[in-house]
Amino acid sequence: MMGMRAKKICMAMLLIVGGIVAVFLAHRKVAEKITEEEYQRFLDGEVPAMKENGKNKNFIPAATIRELVDKVSRPRKIVLMVTAGDPVDELVDQLLPHLSLGDIVIDGGNSDFRDTDRRVRFMESRGIWFVGCGISGGAEGALNGPSIMPGGSVEAWPFIKDMLQSIAAKLEDGSPCCRWIGSGGSGHFVKMVHNGIEYGDMQLIAEMYAILKQALGLGNDEISRLFELWNHGDLNSYLIEITALILRYKEKSGEYLVDKIRDVARQKGTGRWCIEVALNEGEPLTLITEAVYARMLSALPEIRREAASCYPDNITEKWHDTDFSVDMARDALYVSKMISYAQGFSLLQRASSHYGWHLDCASIAYIWQNGCIIRSAFLRKIVSAYKKDPFLGNLLFDDYFKNTVISLQNGWRTLISRGLFSGIPLPCMTAGLTYFDGLRTENSTANLIQAQRDFFGAHTYERTDADSGVFFHTDWKNF
Numbered sequence: 001m002m003g004m005r006a007k008k009i010c011m012a013m014l015l016i017v018g019g020i021v022a023v024f025l026a027h028r029k030v031a032e033k034i035t036e037e038e039y040q041r042f043l044d045g046e047v048p049a050m051k052e053n054g055k056n057k058n059f060i061p062a063a064t065i066r067e068l069v070d071k072v073s074r075p076r077k078i079v080l081m082v083t084a085g086d087p088v089d090e091l092v093d094q095l096l097p098h099l100s101l102g103d104i105v106i107d108g109g110n111s112d113f114r115d116t117d118r119r120v121r122f123m124e125s126r127g128i129w130f131v132g133c134g135i136s137g138g139a140e141g142a143l144n145g146p147s148i149m150p151g152g153s154v155e156a157w158p159f160i161k162d163m164l165q166s167i168a169a170k171l172e173d174g175s176p177c178c179r180w181i182g183s184g185g186s187g188h189f190v191k192m193v194h195n196g197i198e199y200g201d202m203q204l205i206a207e208m209y210a211i212l213k214q215a216l217g218l219g220n221d222e223i224s225r226l227f228e229l230w231n232h233g234d235l236n237s238y239l240i241e242i243t244a245l246i247l248r249y250k251e252k253s254g255e256y257l258v259d260k261i262r263d264v265a266r267q268k269g270t271g272r273w274c275i276e277v278a279l280n281e282g283e284p285l286t287l288i289t290e291a292v293y294a295r296m297l298s299a300l301p302e303i304r305r306e307a308a309s310c311y312p313d314n315i316t317e318k319w320h321d322t323d324f325s326v327d328m329a330r331d332a333l334y335v336s337k338m339i340s341y342a343q344g345f346s347l348l349q350r351a352s353s354h355y356g357w358h359l360d361c362a363s364i365a366y367i368w369q370n371g372c373i374i375r376s377a378f379l380r381k382i383v384s385a386y387k388k389d390p391f392l393g394n395l396l397f398d399d400y401f402k403n404t405v406i407s408l409q410n411g412w413r414t415l416i417s418r419g420l421f422s423g424i425p426l427p428c429m430t431a432g433l434t435y436f437d438g439l440r441t442e443n444s445t446a447n448l449i450q451a452q453r454d455f456f457g458a459h460t461y462e463r464t465d466a467d468s469g470v471f472f473h474t475d476w477k478n479f
Contacts, residue, residue, distance in 0.1 A: 009234035069098040075161055076103040079133075092119065104156045108133045110270055113185030113192060120152045120184055122197035127372070129153035131160065134181075134191025136372035137169065145169035147372035148178035149194070149364075151187025151202045151357075157330045165306065165381040169371025177367040189351060190364055193344050196274030196288040198374050199267075201239050202338035203428045208333050209243075210424050211415070216326070220256045224248040227324065234334055237376030242437040246322035281350045286435045290427040328411040332429060335405055335412045339432035341382060342395040362386035396439065405436070
């Protein structure tokens with residue numbers, strides 16, 4: 001008899017469809033309804049969840065790991081949908097004795113790409129193909145098809161391509177939002193960066209909500225109409241769309257639900273992983289980092305409450321030039337979004353070079369256009385940019401991005417400065433603007449920092465009038 005933890009893990013694999021774990025098709029709503037009690041009855045031969053939810057859906061029950069494996073035709077294709085970390089390793093260990101050469105195991109959870117890379121190498125050493133498959137789409141993606149980012153053992157791709165692409169979201173021309181990403185942990189890495197960009201998008205929208213509500217004094221319905229209007233332009237996206245719906249939602253009492261939700265934002269870890277990797281790669285992921293920090297700060301309500309009592313509200317009056325400010329708000333949100341994606345794709349390129357993944361940035365942006373949480377019309381611009389130049393050093397160097405930032409930056413700067421002067425926290429917008437200004441600064445002040453480091457720690461420095469890579473040290477106290 002398996003232990004309780006193993007039982008819970010196994011629950012995610014009790015039902016299969018032609019080799020696919022039924023839970024992978026989340027819209028079937030089967031796994032959600034398998035309780036501990038039902039699991040025990042399952043072992044006794046009763047499958048109430050199956051009877052209730054699996055009628056006419058070609059689900060095949062399996063009470064044990066061995067039975068599941070035996071019922072799948074070779075080469076077996078088994079998808080795991082379990083919590084990242086140890087549960088994946090535990091389930092792999094249970095599966096391995098029953099698998100045959102050439103079988104395929106797909107991890108469809110939000111695993112750390114470093115764990116996936118390790119699992120790929122481990123399973124390949126035993127003749128089993130392992131795929132780390134990033135999946136994005138939430139509840140709607142489960143219903144209508146998600147964006148799928150498979151990577152790992154490339155030998156597996158011909159056997160799983162049709163299966164994954166058949167359940168993926170589709171673009172207007174019928175193309176699936178699922179393409180092979182690369183080797184090792186690349187699939188889960190791309191999903192991690194996707195989630196980091198998602199953090200940035202959500203925080204930017206929240207900052208704009210603060211400006212519209214606090215500075216311009218707009219009500220929820222007015223803000224909702226603005227977001228709805230913006231959703232028909234360059235800002236068209238799933239997150240803008242649902243924000244408009246959220247803001248106008250009222251309870252039976254007639255009160256807005258959003259005003260009753262506690263302002264503590266939670267996170268599952270992919271945002272932090274993104275920051276860690278960016279630090280390791282030397283990539284300035286400033287906007288996304290601030291989005292993660294904003295959630296951390298939101299999780300300190302007692303501290304914020306005490307600080308609020310110490311420091312009064314700085315917003316002394318509402319902004320009066322509403323029409324102009326609204327236009328600036330739209331433009332500032334769009335340019336900030338550009339910065340966020342530029343940073344995310346720069347991290348993808350840096351990691352691709354480091355790990356030898358040969359990531360196709362145009363292809364990645366392509367499969368994000370539908371099914372996933374960050375789907376937006378804006379992604380078409382990114383696809384176009386990387387198709388024109390697959391080795392583009394930074395998205396901000398593309399003509400469309402360059403011209404847009406130049407044309408909108410005055411409003412962007414004005415809105416941020418006015419917001420900060422009014423005491424509205426704009427961590428992501430500010431970080432985005434600071435990154436942009438730092439990026440375009442050809443001669444920075446890092447020369448002074450290097451001199452300081454050499455003064456107190458003899459860390460040496462390079463000279464502008466000498467070859468790169470030649471280092472100098474000065475006894476600064478004797479001159």
